[in-house]
Amino acid sequence: MFFNKLKQIIFGITAFSLLIISEAALADYMNVLNLTEGVTPTSKMVYGLHMQILYIVTAIGVVVFSVMCWSIYHHRKSKGAVAEQFHHSTTAEITWTIIPIIILVVMAIPATKALVFMEQTGDAEMTIKVTGYQWKWKYDYLDDDISFFSSMSKDSNDARQLGSGIDPKTIENYLLDVDNRVVLPINTKIRILTTAADVIHDWWVPALGWKRDAIPGFINDNWTYIEEPGVYRGKCAELCGRDHAFMPIVVEAVPKAEYAVWVEEQKTMQLAAAEGAEREWTKDELLEKGKDVYAANCTACHMAEGQGVEGLFPALSGSAIVNNTDASEMIMLILNGKNMMPAFKDILNDADIAAAMTHERNSWGNTVKDVIQPSDVKAMR
Amino acid sequence: MSEAVIHDDHHDHKPSGIGRWLFSTNHKDIGTMYLVFALIMFFVGGAMSMVIRAELFQPGIQYVDPQFYNSMVTVHALVMIFGALMPAGVGLANWMVPLMIGAPDMALPRMNNMSFWILPFAFTLLLSTFFMQGGAPAGGWTMYPPLVLQLGDGFPYLVFAVHFLGISSIMGAINIIATVFNMRAPGMTFMRLPLFVWAWIITAFLLIAAMPVLAGGVTMLLTDKYFGTAFFDAAGGGDPVMFQHIFWFFGHPEVYILVLPSFGVISQIIPTFSRKPLFGYTSMVYATASIAFLSFFVWAHHMFTVGMPLTGELFFMYATMSIAVPTGVKIFNWMATMWRGSMTFETPMLFAIGVLFMFSIGGFSGLMMGITPVDFQYHDTYFIVAHFHYVIVPGIIFGIIGGIYFWLPKWTGNMYDEKLGKLHFWISTISVNVLFFPMHFIGLAGMPRRIPDYSVQFADWNSIISIGGFVFGASQLILVWVVIKCVRGGEKATDQVWEGAHGLEWTLPSPPPFHTFTTPPKVTDATAHS
Numbered sequence: 001m002f003f004n005k006l007k008q009i010i011f012g013i014t015a016f017s018l019l020i021i022s023e024a025a026l027a028d029y030m031n032v033l034n035l036t037e038g039v040t041p042t043s044k045m046v047y048g049l050h051m052q053i054l055y056i057v058t059a060i061g062v063v064v065f066s067v068m069c070w071s072i073y074h075h076r077k078s079k080g081a082v083a084e085q086f087h088h089s090t091t092a093e094i095t096w097t098i099i100p101i102i103i104l105v106v107m108a109i110p111a112t113k114a115l116v117f118m119e120q121t122g123d124a125e126m127t128i129k130v131t132g133y134q135w136k137w138k139y140d141y142l143d144d145d146i147s148f149f150s151s152m153s154k155d156s157n158d159a160r161q162l163g164s165g166i167d168p169k170t171i172e173n174y175l176l177d178v179d180n181r182v183v184l185p186i187n188t189k190i191r192i193l194t195t196a197a198d199v200i201h202d203w204w205v206p207a208l209g210w211k212r213d214a215i216p217g218f219i220n221d222n223w224t225y226i227e228e229p230g231v232y233r234g235k236c237a238e239l240c241g242r243d244h245a246f247m248p249i250v251v252e253a254v255p256k257a258e259y260a261v262w263v264e265e266q267k268t269m270q271l272a273a274a275e276g277a278e279r280e281w282t283k284d285e286l287l288e289k290g291k292d293v294y295a296a297n298c299t300a301c302h303m304a305e306g307q308g309v310e311g312l313f314p315a316l317s318g319s320a321i322v323n324n325t326d327a328s329e330m331i332m333l334i335l336n337g338k339n340m341m342p343a344f345k346d347i348l349n350d351a352d353i354a355a356a357m358t359h360e361r362n363s364w365g366n367t368v369k370d371v372i373q374p375s376d377v378k379a380m381r
Numbered sequence: 382m383s384e385a386v387i388h389d390d391h392h393d394h395k396p397s398g399i400g401r402w403l404f405s406t407n408h409k410d411i412g413t414m415y416l417v418f419a420l421i422m423f424f425v426g427g428a429m430s431m432v433i434r435a436e437l438f439q440p441g442i443q444y445v446d447p448q449f450y451n452s453m454v455t456v457h458a459l460v461m462i463f464g465a466l467m468p469a470g471v472g473l474a475n476w477m478v479p480l481m482i483g484a485p486d487m488a489l490p491r492m493n494n495m496s497f498w499i500l501p502f503a504f505t506l507l508l509s510t511f512f513m514q515g516g517a518p519a520g521g522w523t524m525y526p527p528l529v530l531q532l533g534d535g536f537p538y539l540v541f542a543v544h545f546l547g548i549s550s551i552m553g554a555i556n557i558i559a560t561v562f563n564m565r566a567p568g569m570t571f572m573r574l575p576l577f578v579w580a581w582i583i584t585a586f587l588l589i590a591a592m593p594v595l596a597g598g599v600t601m602l603l604t605d606k607y608f609g610t611a612f613f614d615a616a617g618g619g620d621p622v623m624f625q626h627i628f629w630f631f632g633h634p635e636v637y638i639l640v641l642p643s644f645g646v647i648s649q650i651i652p653t654f655s656r657k658p659l660f661g662y663t664s665m666v667y668a669t670a671s672i673a674f675l676s677f678f679v680w681a682h683h684m685f686t687v688g689m690p691l692t693g694e695l696f697f698m699y700a701t702m703s704i705a706v707p708t709g710v711k712i713f714n715w716m717a718t719m720w721r722g723s724m725t726f727e728t729p730m731l732f733a734i735g736v737l738f739m740f741s742i743g744g745f746s747g748l749m750m751g752i753t754p755v756d757f758q759y760h761d762t763y764f765i766v767a768h769f770h771y772v773i774v775p776g777i778i779f780g781i782i783g784g785i786y787f788w789l790p791k792w793t794g795n796m797y798d799e800k801l802g803k804l805h806f807w808i809s810t811i812s813v814n815v816l817f818f819p820m821h822f823i824g825l826a827g828m829p830r831r832i833p834d835y836s837v838q839f840a841d842w843n844s845i846i847s848i849g850g851f852v853f854g855a856s857q858l859i860l861v862w863v864v865i866k867c868v869r870g871g872e873k874a875t876d877q878v879w880e881g882a883h884g885l886e887w888t889l890p891s892p893p894p895f896h897t898f899t900t901p902p903k904v905t906d907a908t909a910h911s
Contacts, residue, residue: 028841032826035758050755057745064712068737071719076726077656083723083881087658096713097706104702107752112695114754119691160442160834168440168837175836199528200621202686202761206827210757213687215622216527217615220688237686237761237829239521241528242448245832311514312448312533340531 036206039228039253043209045114053107060103118210121221124191128182132194132201132214132236134342135243135300139182146266149347151296152246153177160246161304175245176233179296181252185259186226194220198342199241205234205251213238226253241340242312243300277350277374283358286371290359293352297344298360306364313340317364327372330357331380345381350374395895403498406490407895408475411497413792415472416785418500420861422464423778425508427854429457434850436833440840450833451519456507458522462639463546464504466773469781470642471496471553474581477788478557480886480893481575483566483902488559496552503545510535521831523632524599526613526624530606537607540599547592554585554592566885568904572666575884576659579666580645583673587634587641590677595631598624622687629680637676640772641669643780644711647733649884650787651715654730655722656881661714668707668714675704685753686760694753701751708744712737727879728802732783735775735810743771746821761831764824770817775810782809782860789867790874794892797867805859812856815849884909 037047075081131138136151156175159166168174184190194203194214204211208224226232234249254262295304301313308315316322321330334353337343344353357372395401405411432453436444445453475493479486487493510517515533518524524539532539561574561582574582602624604610611617613624652659659665681689681697689697715737724730746768750756759765782805789797819842824830828839835843874891885904889897902908 028838029822032838032842033822035825036827046755046758049752050749050758053749053752053755057748061741061745064716064741065738068716068719068734071716071721072724072734075655075719075722075724077723078725081721081723083656084721085658086721087660087662089660089717092713092717093661093664093710097710100706100709104705107748108699108702111698111752111754115691115694115698118754118757119694162442162444162446164441166441168834169840173836174440175834199531200525204761204829206758211686211760212757215615215687217621218688235827235829239451239525239528239831241531242446242451242519244451245447245829245834309446309448311516312446 038207038209039226039230039232040207040209040224041227042118042224043207045117046209049110049114052110056103056107121191121223123189124223125188126185127191127193128184129193129195129219130203130214132196132203132240132247133347134198134241135236135247137203137247137249138197138347141263144263144267146263146270148180148266150178150180150182150249152248153179154295157246157295157299173233176235176248176250178248178250181231181250183252183254183259183262184226185256186229186253188256189223189225192222192224194222197346200238201236201240201247202238203234203249204237205232205249207232207234208251211237229253229255246300273349273351277378280373280375281351281354283371286355286358287362289351290355290357293348293356294359297348298356301340306360316360317366319366322360323367325368325370327357327370327376328380331372331377335377335380350377353377404494406486406494408479408487408490408493409893409895411493412472412474412476414497415468415475418497419465419469419472422460422468422504423857426457426460426465427857429453429460430850431854433457434847437835437843438847439844440835440837442834445833447833448516448519451521451831452511452517454831455518455520455522459507459518460504461773462522462635464500466639466777466781467550468500470584470639473642473646473781473784473788474557476792477886478560478578478581479564480889480897481578481884482561482564482569483885483898483904484560484564485896485898487556488564489556492552493556496549496556499545499549503542503549506538506545507542510538513538523625523628524602525628526602526605526621529602537603540603543599544596547596550588551592554588557581557585566898566901566904569909572663573904573906573909576648576662576665577642577645580641580648580669583669584638584641587638587673587676591631591634591638594627598627598631601627622684625684625687626680629683630677632683633680634673634676636772637673639777641673643736643777644669646780646784646787647715647736650729650733650783651718653787653879653881653883654727654733655719655724657718657722659714660717660720661710664710665714668710671707672704675700675707679704682751682753682756685756698751698753702748705744705748712741712744727786728797728799728806729783729787731803731806732779732786735779735806736783739771739775739779739813743768743776746771759824761829762824763820763828763830766830767817767820767824770820774817775813779809785860785864789864790878791886791889791891791893793868794874795867795871796874797863797871801859801863801866805856805863808856808859809853812849812852816846816853817849819846
């Protein structure tokens, strides 16, 4: 009777599982099973090694588990098995010490080769520096003097808020899309330096075949050589605080000629942005820009309506600092950070900070309603 | 004198009221308190994992703020490791080590009381952080700086809780070593000790070596935050990675601190239900000792991605792979013990066989992750979550639960309900695999760990994993039911309890009197464990 019940339970669970599987099409499950083969010599080597070791341990598993099952089936008291009393066999013990050692050596040889290959960071044709921030990435193209931040795209950010009511399945590339992509040339040996500004992050694009920690105060040295054009997505892999899940990476690999065009575009854009910080802005201009800057840099903690998070992040709505007619304390706080608040002096330019402040001081019932100019911020640096 | 001893045994008088527990110096009562505490913490930590699985049931954030989710991940681990697994292991040792070696009690009974009663205070400190400004620890149980230093008012409570837990563990370890070294019955030589006792001696030495390192590490965090030092701050000449080296120098031996007692338990269970002596006793002892020794040389495999020199990576890869050899020896010895035995499959044996199969799966994925170049892909994904949960849940927890079923009749004098025990085993085994096996898939396919929300291609597997989690969580209530039922009554257990049981503990009445072996028994080869 007991076993009948058990059978019913097992049957129920199996039927329920099948129901879920059939409903969501088996293909969805089959696509999410294994490591990616990737698009670099490293990733292909790693994939090959992974499969080789997987086959070896699976084979060991099949042999060991078969022997155990055979023994469990045949050496049962209920089948009349009588226990022997042996408790020692030097031959057997030496055998099952030596054979694993041989298997391990067989695994260690290709692993050593792969590791030596991966650590050759010399002869790079170009270098980019990746800096992790809570919670976005900064990319510096050291050879071309290009520098920009890359944050998660707005539609993903809206949908991922607690109780947003937006179905993530309706968002294209949910949690995997950014505002500014890292554009890289194909068939080029690229040196990628990782570091961080606040806490430890980890820059990981599975298709490149490795991940590496980004550590504040230290620089890690890596390289990649992308063989196929395409868009490759990744994520931060080291717990870095509240929004660790929300700092994706998007690498766009393009042919060399296309890359050269992109570099020129970036240089022109950066020049225009630098000029913007010098001139006088109108209130409408600042409010419009400020909304975007706030959404990309501030909402994670201070939330969309400036309400903050009780006990963790202070509200900006009604805040004494925000409503102070003397803006200097607020400017200093934004520039230099405090506790969990990061220092924004290297993250945002004067126009960005002025715009965000103007937005904050004119929203959510805040009373100052004044205009902060980029020159005000510049004066406090 | 011997009259007085017999008098004591006969009357079996126990102190009454709450004082019996508060001031207890009796190894059996303290063992019971450890086990009950561990069970409570198992459900506290389990409740947190239910929050985690509920949040991950679907993509998007439905129930908790990401910061609170990170607290759940962090405190779940701390509670399970320091509150459930370690106290459960110490509880089994308290109950069984004196009975197995023929000692009247632990060597240091008052310290035994203290090492237990520190635990509730330590966990009050830890869990009170949920009600503080800045919330509970949310930087992972590994407490990596600089992230952990961003914690608010709860930070010193975390550090002091870890200090107290360390003190408690070290006192427990000293007690076990003192007991085994000084209080063995005449004739109970070291190489006649039951393997559970051997596993615990080795664990105790690991504890004494590893816990002070953790205490030092968290103290340095404390001074970094409040006293202006810069051990882990590059801006002051420190190095955040140094903390990881310190932490994992503790952390890897800690893995074996958790697993060896469980190995000890199944080394008792398998010979009993195979009705055959343990195969390769000597090599079991040496294999356990070498696993413990090697565990101090592999710590950096937890942090391959921090960027070490090539030679460092190679050293830690080879050292890690070499641990597979003694671990394999243990698995093969258990198989050889079963081989040509006469097996029956009562609940303890089912759990022990479950350990053999599923710990091996955790061992295989562990070997895969020891291969440094591939670990660069596996690191910090759900593949590692799958790996260590296979080792901890169906490896360690199944071993401890097997031990509880194995010794429950001895402790209570009543047989537990075998049908319920088997039901518990089967539901747990099926659900634990539904829970943890698909984590291998999503990890390989690229889902990082410690995230409250994920991209939609992982949604289907995560739903299945969560269902497995809920079933597994609920099925542990069967264990509580079985234990309560068994304590309240049931078929009377014999002294030997199990047909194939050998050793001193099975010569005592079930339940054993409050004071046992006040006259030491004489141990010969015939009466020793196999």
